[in-house]
Amino acid sequence: MPRTPSENERIRRETKEQILKAAMDMFCSKGYHSASIDDVAKQAQISKGLLYHYFKGKEELLAALVEVRISDILVVMEAAEAKKTPAEQIHHIIEGALEDVRRQPEIFRFYLNLFTQPRLDPIVAKYSQKLMDEQARQFEVQTEMFVKLGVVNPRKRSLYFSSTIQGIMLMYSTYPDTYPLDEVKTQAIAEFCC
Amino acid sequence: MPRTPSENERIRRETKEQILKAAMDMFCSKGYHSASIDDVAKQAQISKGLLYHYFKGKEELLAALVEVRISDILVVMEAAEAKKTPAEQIHHIIEGALEDVRRQPEIFRFYLNLFTQPRLDPIVAKYSQKLMDEQARQFEVQTEMFVKLGVVNPRKRSLYFSSTIQGIMLMYSTYPDTYPLDEVKTQAIAEFCC
């Protein structure tokens, strides 16, 4: 008795989700290169064959995860843009970024790791670039906020802001147990939100 | 007649140096996991066998490079400590860190990549930890400088300072062609050196 098409569709979606979650888990805990397809399939509790049925290969898993990451960034930025004043907008970016790294420091580490991957790595570089492109696009949006805020050199200020936030995220994800994220967040808000 | 011990010593030193340089090159351009021993040997223009004559394995190459990195960090910090006023000291740290990343952004990227490697990676974690330990030690030294500077909460300030510097280095090494390092450096000096 064959499944109905809609049921098939649901199974497909759920299984894909399950695989992506497993891939994120394994990539985070072992690294993209060290995590094997076997690891991912076992974590997702499916067979290797089925994994290949859903994703063309290891690379496509990475691609899908990067897509998710990009859309996550977009969500935060769009929510920020929806705020009325530029101060609120920047405040929202800080909150969004720092609360995200607080929730899932390993995931941030993973993307940062991707980012710092050698550009010659034939597979990884492509997706690293995608992330960089998206970040550059969001940088323009953010700079516009500093323009509205009326600072002297908005582009430079925006860059310094990004550097600081990235640095905080880097350090928190490195020392998640001891880094006083709240206090540092306050300091950042004080410096950039007026 | 055998070679004299001193000549052997010279050959050993030079070949080791050559290998380490090749290893740094390949690890930077392909990443630690993706660069093969073959790659390193070819880059160093020696046989795989000779590489193993000098280093017990791939891991020992990494260990040696990490040692070099740690001693580089130490040199900057000691030079900073030798300065008379705390403002000069912090200024020297900023200069040291940012000029280093300007000279060799890929090398900074490589160590950052090591840093963001999953802690479960059995080989890499050990050396990543070594770097973290050294950085923690240097953080204490740096905090002492902020104490002397008389800021309100020196530890918090020191942390925020480190986060900012790390963030700048991260972003510069990501966009070495467009990032206005000089201007950002000026901004950082203005913020932290008084």
Place this chain on the structure above:
Amino acid sequence: MPRTPSENERIRRETKEQILKAAMDMFCSKGYHSASIDDVAKQAQISKGLLYHYFKGKEELLAALVEVRISDILVVMEAAEAKKTPAEQIHHIIEGALEDVRRQPEIFRFYLNLFTQPRLDPIVAKYSQKLMDEQARQFEVQTEMFVKLGVVNPRKRSLYFSSTIQGIMLMYSTYPDTYPLDEVKTQAIAEFCC
């Protein structure tokens, strides 16, 4: 449709058997250290990868073969114990041991070779020890037979018996073409079975 679990089970069993047979062949003809995994895989007409799919490594092949050997020894000893009189029991041990070496002198040679391997060989020693332990256990059983036989010093007699049988097996497996196994067997039976 996937294969049924039972069919997979069958395939696994058969392939494993095939590999173990090939391993025994190659170990016998080239020795444990000299036979390469490639040799075994080729002999079994499978790929190296599949071999590793079934056995964790070369050592596990050896382990599996030693298990088989131990169970072979057990079978003979249990059959001997089932006999009614001690004379019959000892007679059965002689028959079992000598007919085994007659059927497969190379296999006996292989295990003897394992036995005489240096204790420091990190891999081999473990399995050599397993064989020795089992032999020691069987020696106790055998000594009990000599007790029942009523000889003066049963332990010493049992040891002398074992030495003789081992020596015969050693010499037959060394000169299988010329050694008069039947006549020597008769001599041994005459000496030990009354």
Place this chain on the structure above:
Amino acid sequence: MPRTPSENERIRRETKEQILKAAMDMFCSKGYHSASIDDVAKQAQISKGLLYHYFKGKEELLAALVEVRISDILVVMEAAEAKKTPAEQIHHIIEGALEDVRRQPEIFRFYLNLFTQPRLDPIVAKYSQKLMDEQARQFEVQTEMFVKLGVVNPRKRSLYFSSTIQGIMLMYSTYPDTYPLDEVKTQAIAEFCC
């Protein structure tokens, strides 16, 4: 100032001796295949290069050791032949063989290991064969003793005798700490020397 020819000759002999001793040590403790040329050179406290100056390769080391073994066997057999009565002759063989294995069980193990090496092992087989040939030659000498002793079937008796002695040596070298060599020796003498 060059050495005198005779001094050179002495150095050569001593160094060769030293190397052979080191080779025996390493082969016994690690096995012929597992012991590396480096191991032997280090044990002999000389350089690899010098070892190759004295011996063409690993195989020649084995050859030289086998020569030594053969001449050791010969010494015992000739001493036995010099005895007056056949009973004394056989007694001397027993003493010679068993005291030898008592003194150096590992060395006996090593040669037995060589003996049980697969015949296809291209290197080892040759020397294993040499040992077998010599043993066969000595077997004839020994059989003649049993002829003089007046036993019914001297050839068969001689074979049974060899098997027993070999078995005792095998078992003693396997359990040197617990095997009651003296008592078993007495038993063997009682059985074969009258």
Place this chain on the structure above:
DNA sequence: AATGAATGAGACTTCATTCAT
């Protein structure tokens, strides 16, 4: 949709041997 048996390229490493000095 689903399984896991099967493959083969390529990774790390060891080691007998050669050679310049």
Place this chain on the structure above:
DNA sequence: CATGAATGAAGTCTCATTCAT
């Protein structure tokens, strides 16, 4: 006589991917 730097073939093992069912 003596050294140890240097080589390269061969070995063990991993893993992304394919395929029959």
